[in-house]
Amino acid sequence: xxxxxxxxxxxxxxxxxxxxxxxxxxxxxxxxxxxxxxxxxxxxxxxxxxxxxxxxxxxxxxxxxxxxxxxxxxxxxxxxxxxxxxxxxxxxxxxxxxxxxxxxxxxxxxxxxxxxxxxxxxxxxxxxxxxxxxxxxxxxxxxxxxxxxxxxxxxxxxxxxxxxxxxxxxxxxxxxxxxxxxxxxxxxxxxxxxxxxxxxxxxxxxxxxxxxxxxxxxxxxxxxxxxxxxx
Numbered sequence: 414x415x416x417x418x419x420x421x422x423x424x425x426x427x428x429x430x431x432x433x434x435x436x437x438x439x440x441x442x443x444x445x446x447x448x449x450x451x452x453x454x455x456x457x458x459x460x461x462x463x464x465x466x467x468x469x470x471x472x473x474x475x476x477x478x479x480x481x482x483x484x485x486x487x488x489x490x491x492x493x494x495x496x497x498x499x500x501x502x503x504x505x506x507x508x509x510x511x512x513x514x515x516x517x518x519x520x521x522x523x524x525x526x527x528x529x530x531x532x533x534x535x536x537x538x539x540x541x542x543x544x545x546x547x548x549x550x551x552x553x554x555x556x557x558x559x560x561x562x563x564x565x566x567x568x569x570x571x572x573x574x575x576x577x578x579x580x581x582x583x584x585x586x587x588x589x590x591x592x593x594x595x596x597x598x599x600x601x602x603x604x605x606x607x608x609x610x611x612x613x614x615x616x617x618x619x620x621x622x623x624x625x626x627x628x629x630x631x632x633x634x635x636x637x638x639x640x641x642x643x644x
Contacts (some may be wrong), residue, residue, distance in 0.1 A: 428624055459489070459546045461559040466567040472533040474501070474559070476546030483511075483525045488549040491519075494558050497542040502531055536563045 463474040476491065486509070491501035502521050504513040513521040514530075518540075522530040533540065545558040 454513050459548050459551070459556040460546055461491075461557070463544060463559050463561045465562040466536050467565060469535055470535045470566075472540075472561070474533070474544055474561070475528055476531070477528045478546075478548065479527070481527045482529075482548070489529075490547055490549070492545050492547055493542055494545050495543040498539060501544065504529075508595045538563050538565075540624045548574060 457480045460477045461474060462477070463472060466472045474491065476489065478487075478489075482489065486506040488505045490503045493500060499516050501519050502513050502515045504521060505509055506512075511521075511523050511525055513523075515521060518534050520532050520534070524534065540563060541563045543558045544561055545556050548555045592632075
């Protein structure tokens with residue numbers, strides 16, 4: 414009986430060891446697969462951030478990647494997941510240089526590391542919505558989007574600008590007209606002086622004492638005129 418019990422224990426232990434080995438190997442394979450998938454997702458992870466601005470102000474969207482794409486030369490694009498507008502940019506590496514195609518108003522900074530900046534020259538309400546930076550080959554879970562809000566501008570700023578324009582523009586026109594009139598008058602005066610020739614100034618010479626005495630004697634010798642009707 415004791416011999417039979419020992420044989421059954423030996424048989425059980427000999428059959429359970431390969432089973433445990435198979436289960437351990439299977440669990441290890443699953444863990445490696447999960448880790449590989451997590452690493453792949455981390456490799457293709459991209460995020461973005463952009464601050465809200467007022468209407469007509471410039472804005473800057475920053476794409477942030479989990480590694481330096483200037484080393485790996487991974488292509489990327491900036492899209493609008495909400496579909497409220499066209500995709501912003503599509504960038505590819507060609508012969509080691511980054512070439513980007515952008516929609517109107519956007520410009521991509523060609524200095525790229527683990528982040529890249531896309532600038533918007535003038536924000537409008539149509540730019541409000543979701544944006545996302547996506548690496549080529551990444552799945553839908555390989556990026557996170559950011560929300561961009563364009564706030565209404567201050568109406569007082571527009572009215573002040575309108576009042577300033579209404580005052581400054583007529584004043585500038587008046588100044589130009591006065592300057593033109595003064596120039597025409599100056600030009601005509603210059604032409605009249607040129608036609609009349611130089612003005613000669615004659616200086617009267619003072620009389621000498623001898624000449625004065627001679628004129629006095631001649632005056633005294635001149636008879637006084639006779640008045641008609643007197644005897």
